[in-house]
Amino acid sequence: MSAVIKTATPFALESVLFTALEVSGADPKKVTNTVLQGISQRNQIELGDILTNRKDYNGRQLFRQQGERWVLLHDSDELGANIVSQLADRRYTGVKQFLAQLSLAYDIAYQQLLEQLAEQERAILEEERKNRVEAIRQQSIAKAKSQGYSVKESRTAKGQIQLVLTRTV
Template sequence: MSAVIKTVTPFVIEEMLMEALQAVGAEPVKITVSNLQTVSHRGGLVVGDILTNRSDYYGPQHFRLEGDRWILRHDSSEMNGRISNRLAEKHYSRVGRFLEEVGSAYEVAYQGYLARTAEQERIRLEEERKARVEATRQQAIAKARSQGYSVKETTNSKGQIQLVLTRMV
């Protein structure tokens, strides 16, 4: 016998997982100290778990951070699987199918995340560059004045700062 398997997308970034769960209509809810007692689950819940609107014999299926990955905890036989969606329009799908959907949505969210972080990094580097230029300018002006130069500041055709220092000897 041979087999081909595909593992689920590793869900490692909580923000992306929440976004993906929203996208597939799983209505994610983060368990906090304040709502921990309001949700019952036979296996128990802990602060930090992410509930979905999917339920089974044990209660709401939920993601828990195990090591560096968020893992879906559910009844292996999916006994009494159902959706507790208030709109009740969505039908329960098997866990494998659900994870595939979440995986696809996670990938989309992750690509957006990469684009956003790249933009943030670009902005950060640009701010650093401007600060470096400004520090160089201020240092040069201060030192020139301390050495008796008069300083005239202009900008050249490339938009670069130009300092013309003159002194009589």
């Protein structure tokens, strides 16, 4: 028996997938040389895979990067979404349901990442704006002093900088 399970969301970003797996309770682990040595199903697992705590006939289910996407590798023999009783766990959910839940968690984690990146961009733009204002302020003060003015600086209620230039003759 074989099955093709498609997700509405392609799992493209490793960090977002990792976060979604953690939220889903899949206990993800990135496969390194150290992890690879401690696993009995070593012949099926490659460096860089993401292991989950979900098990089927083949052992632990895992995500492997194939091109731009991460794909769940699993045994598709879940008779009617129920895995055979010796592997059954009351908390086990079928692959289709698991991927649907993971897709939702991935979407949420992706939105959080986008919000974080947008906040970082806003912070960078605000810092650039402050630097620009400070440079103009310094330039204006230097020009006024070079022309013989004394400069008095104050701030308005709106946070604007007001320079009062005076010159005595």
